[in-house]
Amino acid sequence: MNVHTVSRPICIIGLGLIGGSLLRDLHAAGHPTFGYNRTTSRAEEAREEGFDVSSSLTETLARAEKEGALIVIAVPVPGFPHILDRIANEAPSCGFTDVASVKSAILQAVKERGLEGRYVGSHPMAGTADSGWKASTTGLFQGRAWVVCYDQLEEGDVSDAWAALWGDVAHMAGLVGAEVIPTLADSHDAAVARISHLPHVLAEALSVVGDNGGALSLSLAAGSYTDATRVAGSKASLVRAMCETNAPKLIEVLDEALELLQGARNDLAGDQPSLEELVDAGYRSRIRFDARSGLRPVLRVHPGADGWVSILRQAEAIGSRVEVF
């Protein structure tokens, strides 16, 4: 039994891998959902599969406003300024969220337009190396973390409407099988720099170094190279957008990695080449990660209740998921 209920229709702007997969799962869950995709032929394909999709942003936002929908912005990061302006003007009553892989820069853009009272940032930790509507699939979010940000609550009093919006975003994530992890935008960006953006940068570098070895290297490449370079096959513009938008945090963790790698290089260049320090530390870290997998602790929270911010803070500190009631 699915206990998640979202109190309004959902309107998804942008039907790529994430937006498209969300449309599929919400539709399958029987929740009223409609969407917009800029590319007419993609919208047409989605309609042929039975989805309620338009290629007119004007019409879509008018409908969202009329129906009091929760808007989900699922376009690439460079498209945000335009979409935010359009929402401000054409859907002035709607609450909205987004699914971008950076959160501070988006929150700042939202605040510049004075829209923070009806915005809750979010980010599903799901994806593949593929992108676009054709890559969208059902079940993409099952068991995955879905970050829901609470900066406005941390910064002061919030309205009942904002608390209800936070609850609806969390329930939407639950409706598609994801686990809600509350964070501040800054903590999110620091964490994903480590576990998503740095892996992308390392994958790009490894991909180049392997290719530099020519035909023999690529012919011998097996699991370790294939797995570690997989995300280098992601669309370059998407990788660039997320890394560049999170540059300050990414630089910090890239410096950590550079120090470790430079240390390993020096250890290898000694009279007795040794990787003891790096390999022992890496092994212990990976074992800790394995031990955690699939075992997120859970806290329960009621949006708007007294002290709910402290539950969210506590969940963030231990990487816990929250159940909204």
Place this chain on the structure above:
Amino acid sequence: MNVHTVSRPICIIGLGLIGGSLLRDLHAAGHPTFGYNRTTSRAEEAREEGFDVSSSLTETLARAEKEGALIVIAVPVPGFPHILDRIANEAPSCGFTDVASVKSAILQAVKERGLEGRYVGSHPMAGTADSGWKASTTGLFQGRAWVVCYDQLEEGDVSDAWAALWGDVAHMAGLVGAEVIPTLADSHDAAVARISHLPHVLAEALSVVGDNGGALSLSLAAGSYTDATRVAGSKASLVRAMCETNAPKLIEVLDEALELLQGARNDLAGDQPSLEELVDAGYRSRIRFDARSGLRPVLRVHPGADGWVSILRQAEAIGSRVEVF
């Protein structure tokens, strides 16, 4: 129909992931195969599964000598000096190969003992993050590259016996479904530094940087981190042995990676953060790799025939597999 025939029994020394999986596949193919494992309880487990396994190295080498077996050394690299000394003394007529992930250091140890006339180095490009007999499995080598070295042929005339040994090692690889790639030891070590040892070093560093982010980072980690740190879960002593034994080649490619990553760091720190150079190069490299996958060209070679060295050189240059007839 399997066209591969090995002209003698096969004796496997060391039944970890590689040796154990080889034993399983050769046994399943109906080829006379016996093995040795130092740990008595592991040898017992293998016998209970119906394999012909001893925990006496003395008895195993005596049997190999008596039956004229092809010996496969499948112990970790630090164990090689002892095993080579024992083979020199106790199986003085046997041809032998090995499956270690470095080839120059092993060839040097073989030459120091004057055994190069009955040795052919080899390396199956297969593995998982697990190790030991319990991790061994059937089908591990199916479709994988299996390097077979030809240094002695490159360096001068070889005996008919050495040519026959080379053919048997290649046929053994074919018997378990692998594709034979001929290389010199030095070319092999340079290539695997790029596509195996560097991935391990990057995985260790990424594993540490992710763990440095604490509970929240590990809770948010998804596919890119999981895939890219997988091999950091490999047994530390095995990772160290292969990387440290190949230190000169690994340093070269680590320097290439460090230069790329330092460049990316500087590009991110500018007024207009940009990863265009690295991401475009990484993407192009990965696409080239994808395009090659599963499409190794094939050359045919008859060991000992006039000019067979030039076919092996040509195969190495293009990363081609060879079919032995």
